[in-house]
Amino acid sequence: MPSLVRSNLARHYFKVFLRPLALNRGLATVTDHTVSQFGPPSAPYANVSSKPLPATLKLKTGQTFQGTSFGAPTSVSGEAVFTTSVVGYPESMTDPSYRGQILTFTQPLIGNYGVPGLFKDKFGLMEYFESDRIQVEGIIVNDYATKYSHWTAVESLGEWCARHGVPAISGVDTRAIVHILRDQGSTLARLDVGEEASNLDTANAEYEDPNLRNLVAEVSTKVPVSYNPFGDIKIAIIDCGVKQNILRSLVRRGASVTVLPWDFDFTKVADQFDGLFISNGPGNPKKVTSTVNILRQTLEIYQKPIFGICMGNLLLGMAAGLDVYKLRFGNRGHNVPAVNMTNGMCAITSQNHGYALKDDIMPTGWKKYFVNANDGSNEGIQHISRPVRSVQFHPEAKGGPQDTDYLFDEFLAQVRAEKSKQSGIKIHFPESLQRQQATVRV
Ligand SMILES: NC(=O)CC[C@H](N)C(=O)O
Numbered sequence: 158m159p160s161l162v163r164s165n166l167a168r169h170y171f172k173v174f175l176r177p178l179a180l181n182r183g184l185a186t187v188t189d190h191t192v193s194q195f196g197p198p199s200a201p202y203a204n205v206s207s208k209p210l211p212a213t214l215k216l217k218t219g220q221t222f223q224g225t226s227f228g229a230p231t232s233v234s235g236e237a238v239f240t241t242s243v244v245g246y247p248e249s250m251t252d253p254s255y256r257g258q259i260l261t262f263t264q265p266l267i268g269n270y271g272v273p274g275l276f277k278d279k280f281g282l283m284e285y286f287e288s289d290r291i292q293v294e295g296i297i298v299n300d301y302a303t304k305y306s307h308w309t310a311v312e313s314l315g316e317w318c319a320r321h322g323v324p325a326i327s328g329v330d331t332r333a334i335v336h337i338l339r340d341q342g343s344t345l346a347r348l349d350v351g352e353e354a355s356n357l358d359t360a361n362a363e364y365e366d367p368n369l370r371n372l373v374a375e376v377s378t379k380v381p382v383s384y385n386p387f388g389d390i391k392i393a394i395i396d397c398g399v400k401q402n403i404l405r406s407l408v409r410r411g412a413s414v415t416v417l418p419w420d421f422d423f424t425k426v427a428d429q430f431d432g433l434f435i436s437n438g439p440g441n442p443k444k445v446t447s448t449v450n451i452l453r454q455t456l457e458i459y460q461k462p463i464f465g466i467c468m469g470n471l472l473l474g475m476a477a478g479l480d481v482y483k484l485r486f487g488n489r490g491h492n493v494p495a496v497n498m499t500n501g502m503c504a505i506t507s508q509n510h511g512y513a514l515k516d517d518i519m520p521t522g523w524k525k526y527f528v529n530a531n532d533g534s535n536e537g538i539q540h541i542s543r544p545v546r547s548v549q550f551h552p553e554a555k556g557g558p559q560d561t562d563y564l565f566d567e568f569l570a571q572v573r574a575e576k577s578k579q580s581g582i583k584i585h586f587p588e589s590l591q592r593q594q595a596t597v598r599v
Pocket residue numbers: 254436437438439440441442466467468469471509510511512513
């Protein structure tokens with residue numbers, strides 16, 4: 158039997174027999190985009206298999222790149238940025254922190270493992286996506302893999318983009334694009350598909366600057382939502398665009414989490430929570446002044462542990478009195494080294510940010526926590542005496558290396574220790590466990 162027929166048969170067998178079996182056994186909840194909130198296939202979906210349309214990337218700084226469309230036949234404008242990640246395009250593209258950006262992949266071959274179905278875990282969190290939609294405005298790849306293969310895949314990258322109305326361009330020199338973005342800095346851009354692609358006039362094109370909008374308000378939850386209500390500790394999350402794997406990282410460790418809107422006044426409910434977490438999120442942190450004000454008041458009244466990631470680091474830093482600035486081209490990738498200033502150890506981290514804290518002079522009571530080993534930019538801050546700290550990188554690492562996953566353990570250990578201290582409960586090891594430990598030591 159020819160191998161192509163064999164592999165088609167295998168795929169058919171998986172879709173028709175194995176996947177429904179997995180569903181029935183509770184190994185998955187929903188697997189197919191077509192029945193999920195991702196919506197049914199729309200008109201552009203049909204377009205993918207027809208003749209590819211031309212596409213052009215226009216940079217506001219004057220350069221153009223002509224290629225082929227493999228996503229939605231629509232044109233968009235946004236901030237052109239690049240990521241050096243090698244894998245994880247479904248996670249990156251659904252990361253709310255990418256809202257408003259046109260993402261260039263330095264990895265030349267993209268799409269070869271397709272796009273997974275909408276599996277959910279036992280907490281109701283998505284397993285393979287970081288939010289319930291594609292967040293990037295568009296994507297730029299060098300070589301689009303027209304054939305895909307993976308056991309979780311239900312459609313191609315092009316089909317997924319088309320269904321979400323997200324344009325995608327391939328066949329362009331991404332190395333040249335990245336050189337421009339690195340030298341000049343991130344710049345506004347347009348991705349034009351179809352007839353508009355032949356217009357190469359960059360000077361008179363319309364560019365929308367997403368950083369002028371409050372992108373956090375666009376992606377944050379509108380109402381409080383809880384996960385894992387039976388956890389032993391209660392964590393409040395200020396949702397600036399929280400990634401699913403941050404929620405997973407907390408509930409998997411036994412915490413109960415409540416996701417609050419970005420401008421929710423935490424000080425009014427502070428006594429109901431054992432710890433506070435400030436999430437990642439898109440855009441300019443200076444657009445999120447309400448959250449900074451709430452955090453400033455929180456720091457005055459709340460003595461329990463606080464932890465922040467990425468936007469959370471920027472907002473906590475601003476509340477502590479630091480300023481932020483825009484990096485020339487940002488740090489986006491899954492291979493960025495950050496040095497822990499408390500022990501000198503360097504971790505490889507997952508990152509996606511365009512802004513950084515200006516940390517040359519630290520406010521009284523605060524010290525640097527991590528520093529970027531490539532460009533010296535701030536990677537985290539911590540309070541000198543209280544359990545309050547934040548990091549600029551992504552310890553939840555989806556995708557990316559898990560070197561700093563331990564930060565979730567440390568945060569939750571602080572929360573549990575603080576909770577038992579405040580409730581006056583002393584934690585005793587059962588005698589059997591003490592004996593076990595003694596045995597191990599001998
Ligand atoms: N991932 C994030 O939280 C990004 C933070 C902020 N929007 C920045 O670009 O710097």
